[in-house]
Amino acid sequence: MLSMPALCWLCRLPLRMTQHGLCSPCLRQLPALPLLCPRCGLPAGNVRHPCGRCLQKPPPWQALICVNSYRPPFSLWVNQLKFSRVTALRVMLARLLLLSWQNVYRRGDLPRPDLLLSVPLHRRRRWQRGYNQTDLLAAPLAHWLGCEWGTGLHRQRQGALQHQLSARQRRSNLRGAFRLEMAVRGRHIALLDDVVTTGSTSEEISRLLLAQGAASVQIWCLCRTL
Ligand SMILES: [Zn+2]
């Protein structure tokens, strides 16, 4: 069988490291992020210490890792991931997420996760789409990290669409929306999502995991709306 050289997802030039998905010049040209608070992932004065908002009202998770804000080309990639299962795209995005996490991990403030969970879709939505786009990221990440990818987190209620609700309504809409069918006591968990907007979904799931004895929860997402 003829093997095709892998191409850079952006410039379509052949890649030397086929597993990378983007060539080094394209990787360097991706839009830069402002300084983000390590806890909530929103713009802040420095990347080492939680911002004023987090000091007053810390989110239940320990850290939020994002690849970038919700803007091109990232917003386009997130949408492509929802509607196509192209392997090269998901491996490229998973790798960008791994690199973002490694940048923070190297500073030494974060535990290495031993369990990956993806934010679940409701059964009906999953059936309509055929798959959960976040699972597509979890598989390569779990492989590279050598950790478990858990499938015991379920969404039992779809509820109203989150973006039509106020912050308070979002929280009550999500209460009891998730169910955990696996042991997480003592585990360091990375919770994967494609886009984090208000963080209410991540908050609800983090509380559930911590209430069940998880040692720590970090949120990993492709895009954080800033
Ligand atoms: Zn390129």
Ligand SMILES: [Zn+2]
């Ligand atoms: Zn913060």
